[in-house]
Amino acid sequence: MRTLGISIARMEPGEVDLAMSYSAEYSQQNGFVHAGVLTAGLDNACGIAAFTLMPAGSDILTVEFKTNLLAPAKGESFVFRGVVVKPGRTLTVCDGEAYAVQDGVETLVATMTGTLMALQWRDAN
Amino acid sequence: MRTLGISIARMEPGEVDLAMSYSAEYSQQNGFVHAGVLTAGLDNACGIAAFTLMPAGSDILTVEFKTNLLAPAKGESFVFRGVVVKPGRTLTVCDGEAYAVQDGVETLVATMTGTLMALQWRDAN
Amino acid sequence: MRTLGISIARMEPGEVDLAMSYSAEYSQQNGFVHAGVLTAGLDNACGIAAFTLMPAGSDILTVEFKTNLLAPAKGESFVFRGVVVKPGRTLTVCDGEAYAVQDGVETLVATMTGTLMALQWRDAN
Amino acid sequence: MRTLGISIARMEPGEVDLAMSYSAEYSQQNGFVHAGVLTAGLDNACGIAAFTLMPAGSDILTVEFKTNLLAPAKGESFVFRGVVVKPGRTLTVCDGEAYAVQDGVETLVATMTGTLMALQWRDAN
Numbered sequence: 001m002r003t004l005g006i007s008i009a010r011m012e013p014g015e016v017d018l019a020m021s022y023s024a025e026y027s028q029q030n031g032f033v034h035a036g037v038l039t040a041g042l043d044n045a046c047g048i049a050a051f052t053l054m055p056a057g058s059d060i061l062t063v064e065f066k067t068n069l070l071a072p073a074k075g076e077s078f079v080f081r082g083v084v085v086k087p088g089r090t091l092t093v094c095d096g097e098a099y100a101v102q103d104g105v106e107t108l109v110a111t112m113t114g115t116l117m118a119l120q121w122r123d124a125n
Numbered sequence: 126m127r128t129l130g131i132s133i134a135r136m137e138p139g140e141v142d143l144a145m146s147y148s149a150e151y152s153q154q155n156g157f158v159h160a161g162v163l164t165a166g167l168d169n170a171c172g173i174a175a176f177t178l179m180p181a182g183s184d185i186l187t188v189e190f191k192t193n194l195l196a197p198a199k200g201e202s203f204v205f206r207g208v209v210v211k212p213g214r215t216l217t218v219c220d221g222e223a224y225a226v227q228d229g230v231e232t233l234v235a236t237m238t239g240t241l242m243a244l245q246w247r248d249a250n
Numbered sequence: 251m252r253t254l255g256i257s258i259a260r261m262e263p264g265e266v267d268l269a270m271s272y273s274a275e276y277s278q279q280n281g282f283v284h285a286g287v288l289t290a291g292l293d294n295a296c297g298i299a300a301f302t303l304m305p306a307g308s309d310i311l312t313v314e315f316k317t318n319l320l321a322p323a324k325g326e327s328f329v330f331r332g333v334v335v336k337p338g339r340t341l342t343v344c345d346g347e348a349y350a351v352q353d354g355v356e357t358l359v360a361t362m363t364g365t366l367m368a369l370q371w372r373d374a375n
Numbered sequence: 376m377r378t379l380g381i382s383i384a385r386m387e388p389g390e391v392d393l394a395m396s397y398s399a400e401y402s403q404q405n406g407f408v409h410a411g412v413l414t415a416g417l418d419n420a421c422g423i424a425a426f427t428l429m430p431a432g433s434d435i436l437t438v439e440f441k442t443n444l445l446a447p448a449k450g451e452s453f454v455f456r457g458v459v460v461k462p463g464r465t466l467t468v469c470d471g472e473a474y475a476v477q478d479g480v481e482t483l484v485a486t487m488t489g490t491l492m493a494l495q496w497r498d499a500n
Contacts, residue, residue: 003151040159067189069188086318117465290411313443313444317440
């Protein structure tokens with residue numbers, strides 16, 4: 001998240017909004033943010049949303065995700081929204097939405113559905 | 126691809142191998158390459174594989190992809206393999222495989238299935 | 251839809267609810283409705299939702315879908331909800347939700363994200 | 376599987392082929408086998424392939440799958456091939472391929488990537 005300049009804008013149990021400013025560094029020639037960057041933002045949003053509902057001492061691992069790219073990702077800034085659809089002891093399913101923001105208008109540019117796995121890393125001690 | 130230092134190692138009709146060296150910049154604290162980087166590599170491999178079977182003057186757009194993360198992405202270098210499963214005039218379906226390479230041993234760390242769309246950008250002229 | 255006894259319960263532009271009664275025929279030994287039946291219901295809901303936003307004379311084809319199975323599909327009846335996330339001239343992306351209904355309570359048992367393609371079949375004439 | 380008349384044609388550790396004859400019952404007006412039937416066959420193939428690598432006393436649950444529909448599913452019979460891509464103690468990832476067979480020629484009509492979960496049901500006793 002630090003590499004991409006992503007920060008937490010809002011966080012509640014089972015929900016999170018991440019914010020990212022536009023940077024030419026991780027964009028294509030045409031100024032569109034690359035699918036890998038969108039995926040990283042969405043994956044982080046899903047992971048943090050899942051994390052908010054887990055017991056202390058849990059670590060989280062992404063098992064899989066599916067992303068649909070809906071519109072060119074062009075904007076001054078970006079919002080990555082993660083919402084838990086189904087929490088679970090072992091597996092949690094989250095939905096993510098990526099919005100491009102331009103002149104105060106949000107456009108949905110990509111969606112994700114992801115499966116995340118809780119690891120009880122303190123068990124190892 | 127330039128940002129991540131990815132280059133084409135092998136290219137045939139409907140198939141491509143991309144190579145990437147490890148860099149601490151796009152890795153997590155534990156040295157694992159981030160899911161967004163793997164996705165970018167896999168998406169590029171699928172896009173280039175699809176591109177090799179398209180008529181001249183086509184541009185390519187990723188519609189959607191699904192990624193499974195299978196093992197920690199730790200290695201000296203990485204290979205992203207893209208193969209066309211079903212070419213089409215409008216839509217092409219590709220499979221991608223990401224391998225971490227350490228001491229000459231390849232480990233499959235992630236897979237992708239993606240749908241790509243051909244755009245005949247010269248039609249606009 | 252006839253084989254499974256599915257009917258349209260509600261339909262608006264970009265949205266549809268399908269209803270299905272429980273039948274032992276398409277269930278497993280434990281009384282849970284099989285994933286293939288849930289997928290058929292969700293795929294139909296997504297297809298009809300997409301269809302409501304298309305020009306007359308269009309036919310619709312499912313390109314791909316991803317389904318997460320969230321809970322055992324046990325109930326007296328089932329609702330398959332389809333909503334258009336992003337309409338398009340060629341491709342439309344839809345979300346689907348399958349609910350099991352028991353004693354008036356709806357439980358989300360499966361989700362789908364699907365990509366559908368419009369075919370202008372009248373063009374062929 | 377009994378409802379659809381699916382049987383095991385070949386089974387090895389981590390791999391299985393299921394066979395199904397064409398039936399008008401689960402096909403559309405045009406004679407194409409419905410996506411829900413293909414998904415059921417692919418899901419069964421993936422589940423059985425995963426099952427062959429699990430310890431005795433395991434039960435198996437499908438977590439999620441993604442299906443691409445590649446060609447019209449028309450044929451005298453169908454083969455559903457399931458292969459384990461990555462076995463695991465908790466989660467197993469499988470690939471599935473559905474082939475339509477006509478006059479001895481196999482055509483790839485759909486693919487699946489699925490995540491399956493092992494349940495140690497004997498643990499409960």
